Amino acid sequence: MEYVEAFRDIKQINAMxxxxxxxxxxxxxxxxxxINTGMKITEMLDIRVGELMEDGEHIKTFYEYLHHEQPKEVYLNQKIKQAVLHYIQHRALTAEDYLFKSARTNNPITRQQAYRIVHQAAEAIGFTGKIGTNSMRKTFGYHAYKRGVAISLLQKIFNHSTRAETLKYIGISKTEHIRTEIDVNL
Structure with a gap:
């Protein structure tokens, strides 16, 4: 497997x-x-619309899924809720539909198709680094760490055995200085 990079620059994320x-x-x-959940692409592609809905009208705050036979929860922030709700309503998706449904079938898009989507968009905006679907997951980790999320928590989310492994995964070297933005916004 080739090493891919996170989107570190907010301008690049917005361009994507x-x-x-x-x-x-x-x-x-x-x-x-x-980029907002840090989920693996294979876990994301299995999501059905009904699994995200709270009462048929609202998106849940936490989505629970199985990860290696163990239940795991992921927080769905406001950006996800708005994007998903608009998409579901615009496409008139039913609870049984896959969230990332293929245009040709009722199945979800493939990992390869997801890779093509992310890779082509990155090329189109002029991103020069190595890109893949894991770049979204790494972007989540990088920006969470930069905003003050403890590396131990990210280590647990990514299921890594060491802190060093997580830092390497999100692309932070030992010599790099990250200005942490701890903003409780009370």
Whole structure:
């Protein structure tokens, strides 16, 4: 497996969002979901619309899924909720539909298709680093760490055995200085 990078620059993230939204709302939601949850692409592709809905009208605050036979929860922030709800309503998706449904079948898109989506968008905005679907997960980790989330918590989310492994995964070297933004916004 090749090493891929996180999107470190917020301007690049916003450019990716604009590009994807212009080309496909499903692809935009895929990217927003990926960079805001840190979930693996294979876990994301299995999501059905009904699993995210609270009462048929609202998106849940926490989504629970199985990870290696163990239940795991992920927080769905406001950006995800808005993007997903608009997408579900716009496409008139039912509870049984996959969230990232293929245009040709009732199945979800493949990992390879998700890779093509992210890779083509990154090329289109001029991103020069190595990119893949794992870049979304790494972007989540990098920006969470930068905003003050403890590396031990990210280590647990990514199921890594050491702190060093997590730092390497999100692309932070031992010599790099990160200005942490701890903003409780009370």
């Amino acid at each position: 969002k604009r590009y994807l939204k212009k080309h496909s709302e499903r692809d935009y939601v895929l990217f927003v979901f990926g």
